[in-house]
Amino acid sequence: MKYIYNLFIVMSLVVLVTSCNDYLDINTNPNQATTVDVELILPQALTATAYSLNGFNTYGAQIGGYAANAGGYGGFNETVTYNYNAGNYSGLWSSVYDNLEDYQYMIDNSEDVSYSYFKAAAMIMKAYNFQLLVDAYDDIPYTEALQGTKYLTPAYDDAAAIYADLAKLLDDAISTINTAAELQENGTTMVELKNYDILFAGNVSQWKKLANTIKLRIMLRANGKVSFSDTSFDSEGFLATDALINPGFTRDVSRQNPAWNSWAYGYTGSAATKSWIPTTYVMGFYDGTKLLDTLRGAAIYYEFPETGTNQLGYENSSVPACPTGGFWYPGSERDGKVAGDTTGVLKGPDAGYPAFTAAESYFLQAEAAVRGIVSGDGKTLFENGIKASFNYTYMLPDGTVSADTFATADKKIVYMAGKYKEANTNDYRVNFDKATSTEQKIEAIITQKYIALNFVNSHEGWNEYRRTGYPAVSGSNPSETFASIASQSTRGDNLPTRILYPSTEVAYNGANVPQGISPFTSLIFWAK
Numbered sequence: 001m002k003y004i005y006n007l008f009i010v011m012s013l014v015v016l017v018t019s020c021n022d023y024l025d026i027n028t029n030p031n032q033a034t035t036v037d038v039e040l041i042l043p044q045a046l047t048a049t050a051y052s053l054n055g056f057n058t059y060g061a062q063i064g065g066y067a068a069n070a071g072g073y074g075g076f077n078e079t080v081t082y083n084y085n086a087g088n089y090s091g092l093w094s095s096v097y098d099n100l101e102d103y104q105y106m107i108d109n110s111e112d113v114s115y116s117y118f119k120a121a122a123m124i125m126k127a128y129n130f131q132l133l134v135d136a137y138d139d140i141p142y143t144e145a146l147q148g149t150k151y152l153t154p155a156y157d158d159a160a161a162i163y164a165d166l167a168k169l170l171d172d173a174i175s176t177i178n179t180a181a182e183l184q185e186n187g188t189t190m191v192e193l194k195n196y197d198i199l200f201a202g203n204v205s206q207w208k209k210l211a212n213t214i215k216l217r218i219m220l221r222a223n224g225k226v227s228f229s230d231t232s233f234d235s236e237g238f239l240a241t242d243a244l245i246n247p248g249f250t251r252d253v254s255r256q257n258p259a260w261n262s263w264a265y266g267y268t269g270s271a272a273t274k275s276w277i278p279t280t281y282v283m284g285f286y287d288g289t290k291l292l293d294t295l296r297g298a299a300i301y302y303e304f305p306e307t308g309t310n311q312l313g314y315e316n317s318s319v320p321a322c323p324t325g326g327f328w329y330p331g332s333e334r335d336g337k338v339a340g341d342t343t344g345v346l347k348g349p350d351a352g353y354p355a356f357t358a359a360e361s362y363f364l365q366a367e368a369a370v371r372g373i374v375s376g377d378g379k380t381l382f383e384n385g386i387k388a389s390f391n392y393t394y395m396l397p398d399g400t401v402s403a404d405t406f407a408t409a410d411k412k413i414v415y416m417a418g419k420y421k422e423a424n425t426n427d428y429r430v431n432f433d434k435a436t437s438t439e440q441k442i443e444a445i446i447t448q449k450y451i452a453l454n455f456v457n458s459h460e461g462w463n464e465y466r467r468t469g470y471p472a473v474s475g476s477n478p479s480e481t482f483a484s485i486a487s488q489s490t491r492g493d494n495l496p497t498r499i500l501y502p503s504t505e506v507a508y509n510g511a512n513v514p515q516g517i518s519p520f521t522s523l524i525f526w527a528k
Contacts, residue, residue, distance in 0.1 A: 036105075038105075038106050038109050038110050038115055038118045038119075039115075039118060039191060039196045040196070041102055041105060041106050042106065042118060042121060042122070042193070042196045042197065042198075043196055043197075043198045043247055044102070045099060045102035045103055045106070045122075045125065046125070046197075046198050046199050046245050046247070047198065047245065047247045048095070048098070048099045048102065049099055049125065049128075049129065049245060049355065050245040050247075050257075050258060050353035050355070051095065051258050052092070052095040052096050052099055052129070052132070053258075053353060053354075053355065053457065054258035054259050054262060054353070055089075055091055055092055055095055056092060056132060056136075056457070056458075056459040057259065057455065057456070057457060057458045057459060058262065058458075059089050059092060059136075059458075059459055059462075059499070060453075060457070060458030060459030060460065060461060060462040060463075061276075061455055061458040062079055062276070062312075063082075063462055063495075063496065063499075064458055064459070064461050064462030064465060064482070065279055065281050065282055065312075065461075065462075065465070065473075065482025066278065066279060066282050066454055066455055066458045066461070066482075067276045067277070067278065067279060067312075067455075067458075068276065068277060068278070068279045068280075068309070068310040068311055068312040068313075068314075069275065069276065069277075069310060069312060069313070069314075069315065069319070070274060070275050070276055070277040070308075070310065070319065070320065070321060070322040071277075071308075071310070071316075071317070071318075071319035071320050071321040071322075072274075072319075072321045072322075073274075073275040074315060076313075076315075079312075080312055080313035080484045080486040080487075081313075081484070081486050081487065081488045082484065082487055082488060082489050082495070082496035082519055082520070083488045083519065084496065084499050084500050084519045085500065086500050086501060086502055086503035086505075086506055087502070087503055088499055088500065089136075089499045090502035090503060090504070092132075092133075092136055092499075093133070093136075093137070093501070093502045093504075093505070094502065094504070096129050096132055096133050097133075097145070099129055100126060100129050100130070100145070100146055101146060103122040103123075103125050103126045103129070104122075104126065104146040106118055106119065106121075106122035107119055107122045107123060107126065110122070113180070113183065113188065114188070114189055114190050114191050115191050116176050116177070116179065116180035116183075116190065117177065117180055117190060117191070117192065117193050117204055117207075118191065118193065118196075119176055120173040120174070120176040120177045120180070120204075120207065121173075121193065121197070121207055123169055123170070123172060123173035123176065124170060124173045124207060124210060124211045124214065126169065127166040127167075127169045127170050127173070127211075127214055127215075127218075128210075128214055128355070130142065130162060130166055131163075131166060131214065131217070131218060132459075134159045134162055134163065134524070135221075135459070135463050135524060136459075136498070136499060136524075137498070137499070137501060137524075138159045138498065138514075138522070138523075138524045138525055139156045139157060139158060139159050139514055140156060140157065140159070140162070141154035141155065141156055141157065141509075141512070142156075142157035142162045142165070143155070143157050153508070153509045153511060153512055154509070154512065155512050156512050156513070156514060158525075159524065159525045160222065160225055160226045160525050163218055163221075163222045163226050163525075163526075164222075164226050164227065164228055164229070166214075166218055167215050167218050167219065167228050167229075167230070168229060168230070170211045170212075170214055170215045170218075171215070171230055173207075173211050174208050174211050174212070174234045174236075177204050177207060177208055178234075180204075181204065193207075198245055198246055198247045198248075199243060199244070199245050199355060200243070205236055206239075206241075206243070208234055208236040209236050209237055209238055209239045209240075210239060210243055210355075210356060211234070212233045212234055212236060212237065212238050212239075213238045213239045213356060213361045213364065214356070215233065216233070216238065216364050216365070216368060216373075216374070217360075217364055219231065219368075219373065220364060220367055220368060220371075220373070221463070221467055221526045222525075222526050223371065223373070225525060225526055231373070233374070238361050238364070238365055239356055239358055239361040240358055240361065240362075240388075241358050242352075242354060242356075242357050242358050242388075242391075242392055242395070243354070243355045243356040243357070244351075244352030244353060244354055244355065244399070245352055245353045245354075245355050246350075246351070246352035246353070249349060249350050249351065249352070249353075250349060250350050251267050251337075251340070251349040251350070252267050253267050254267075255267070256349040256350075257346075257347070257348070257349055257350065257351045257352070257353055257397075258353060259345070259346055259353065259455075260272075260340070260346050260347070260348060260349045260351065261349070263326045263328050263329070263346055263455075264325050264326055264328070264329045264336070264339065264340075264346050264349075265325060265336030265337075265339055265349075266336070267349070268336075268337070269335060269336030269337035269338075269339075270336060271324040271325065271336065272325075272326065273322075273326070274321070274322040274323075274324070274326065275322065276322065277307075277308050277309060277310055277320060277322050277327050278301065278307060278308075278309050278327055278328075279309060279310065279311065279312065279478070279482050280309040280310065280311055280478035280479055281311070281473075281478060281479060281480070281481060281482040282454060282482070283297075283301075283307065283309045284479045285447075285450075285451050285454075285471075286300075286301070286304070286305070287304075287305045289479045290479070291424050291427060291429065291430060291451075292423045292424055293420055293423070293424075293451075294423075295390070295416050295419065295420065296389070296390065296393050296420075296451075298330065299330060299343040299344050299393045299394055300328065300330060300343075300344040300345055300393060300454070300455070301327055301328065301330055301344075302323060302325070302326070302327045302328075302329060302330050302331075303323075303327075304330070307327050308320025308321070308322070308327060309478075310478075311478035311482075311484070311485055312482065312483070312484035312485070312486075313484030313485040313486030313487065314478075314485050324336070325339060326346075328344065328345055328346050328455055329342065329344065329346050330342055330343065330344045340397065341396060341397055342396070343393060343394045343395070343396065344393060345393070345454065345455040345456050346455075347395070347396065347397045348396075348397040349397075350397045350398075351397035352397075352399070354392070354456055354457060356457075357388065357389075357392055357452065357453075357456060357457065358388040358391070358392070359385050359386075359388035359389040359391075359392060359449070359452035359453075360385075360449060360452065360453065360457065360460060361385075361388075362381050362382070362384040362385035362388050363381075363382070363385040363445050363446075363448060363449040363452065365381045366378050366381035366382040366384075366385060366445045367442060367445045367446070369381055370438060370441050370442060370445070371438075371442075378432070378441060378445075379432040379433070382432050382441075382444065382445055382448065383417070383432065385445075385448060385449070385452065386417050386420065386421075386430075386448055386452075387413050387414065387417045388452075389448070389451065389452035390413050390416050390417050390420075391409075391413050392452070392456070394412075394413070394416075401413065428440050428441075428443075428444050429443065429444045429447045429448065430444070430448075432444060442468065442470070443468075443470045443471075443472070446464050446465075446468050446470035446471065447470055447471040447472075449461070449464060450464065450465070450470070450471050466497070466523075466524065466527040466528065467526055467527060467528065468528070469528055473493055473495075481493070481494070482495075483495050488520075489519075489520045490520050490521070491520060496519040496520060497518075497519060497520060497521065497522055497523050497524070497527065498517075498519060498522055498523070498524055498527075499519065500517055500519060501513050501514070501517065
């Protein structure tokens with residue numbers, strides 16, 4: 001059995017760094033060389049992160065209220081009862097630890113100062129990926145992980161302590177970039193990220209903003225539960241544009257955007273997953289049941305506002321079937337060989353995969369401003385988050401937003417956000433001026449973040465619900481709760497608290513795996 005946090009994953013050697021096709025070859029081959037140039041690892045590691053994120057988005061959508069079982073399918077078992085076993089969602093663990101081996105390899109093999117930018121990027125992505133694991137599992141192997149055969153059965157570290165160290169790791173990454181830039185200005189030759197960087201195209205300023213934004217998410221999530229050694233942020237600021245991973249996704253075998261491949265069409269035009277449809281709960285944020293948002297609703301969902309929905313766990317002949325291409329692809333072109341190039345959350349086979357959206361960044365900043373963690377106007381940041389969500393929703397696979405009849409795309413986004421506010425003018429979850437307390441402001445921010453993360457980074461919406469209790473759920477009406485009607489949870493909200501450690505850990509690292517973990521009572525350290 002492969003210990004995924006101990007054995008280095010040998011990456012395929014890239015012959016031409018500008019060849020997008022090579023970046024997409026994320027499979028491993030034990031017969032290949034065991035040393036690879038650091039710059040050749042980065043694009044494949046980032047591509048692997050995109051594939052891992054697709055798994056996390058699925059997990060978050062199914063647990064966190066964005067997706068429900070479709071008509072014509074059965075056997076949902078633990079996904080609707082929440083009585084998880086060690087096999088449920090186990091791929092999250094293995095995919096991220098595999099990916100972390102790549103980033104650790106980059107760090108360990110970037111001792112030459114000329115590779116400082118690559119080392120910093122790997123440090124940032126290491127923090128990003130470890131946060132994914134902590135947020136899903138709580139305590140995990142950290143200090144003794146990623147050290148080859150030195151620790152075959154690594155100890156588990158306290159989740160809160162890991163969070164504190166991740167914040168420091170991000171600070172160190174930014175410091176590494178700043179030092180490298182200073183050395184470069186003074187004549188030291190640096191190996192540039194350039195075409196190897198399929199996230200920011202070599203823009204180190206954007207890497208620093210990503211590090212700041214991840215740190216802000218860590219600090220907010222652990223607010224009051226972790227003491228951070230440094231609560232300041234680099235002057236570069238936070239992300240204001242979407243961070244999209246794109247190695248050259250295209251309609252070809254094993255080369256499509258993973259979300260499109262999972263939820264719309266395979267590369268041959270065959271239908272992808274049809275066993276899931278949107279929840280009645282999430283649709284209420286678009287169809288007027290809770291909020292009215294026809295512009296984003298139509299841009300995301302097929303046949304909106306007549307999109308088929310369900311409450312998780314309800315199995316009956318009346319449950320709508322999922323159409324070929326899925327409800328998350330809004331386009332009328334249903335020939336999978338040519339479909340795509342649309343707005344929404346899937347967009348097309350060639351779209352970049354979101355690692356971190358500008359909308360999430362702005363909502364993090366808005367909450368931090370309201371709580372006094374960073375400076376800034378909470379209302380302005382909140383409204384910027386809504387506009388950023390509209391921008392991402394209306395963005396096409398090539399990264400552009402059509403201006404249509406407007407002078408510019410920006411004017412179109414401002415207009416749509418204004419119409420949204422006008423349609424919900426008396427609701428503080430949209431009109432920030434109507435929030436009369438700090439708690440209402442936090443509810444508004446998290447609710448809008450939940451909407452913005454819908455089938456984009458659904459796991460983050462689920463994380464924020466567990467941290468804050470927002471968006472609010474109550475009772476059993478499918479418009480008011482996303483809890484499964486088949487739930488076996490003992491909690492008041494009838495929802496689970498977490499998934500279990502994978503069976504591979506139980507089998508091969510059983511002496512260290514935390515015992516007595518329950519999907520109904522065991523909390524991630526930051527959860528309510």
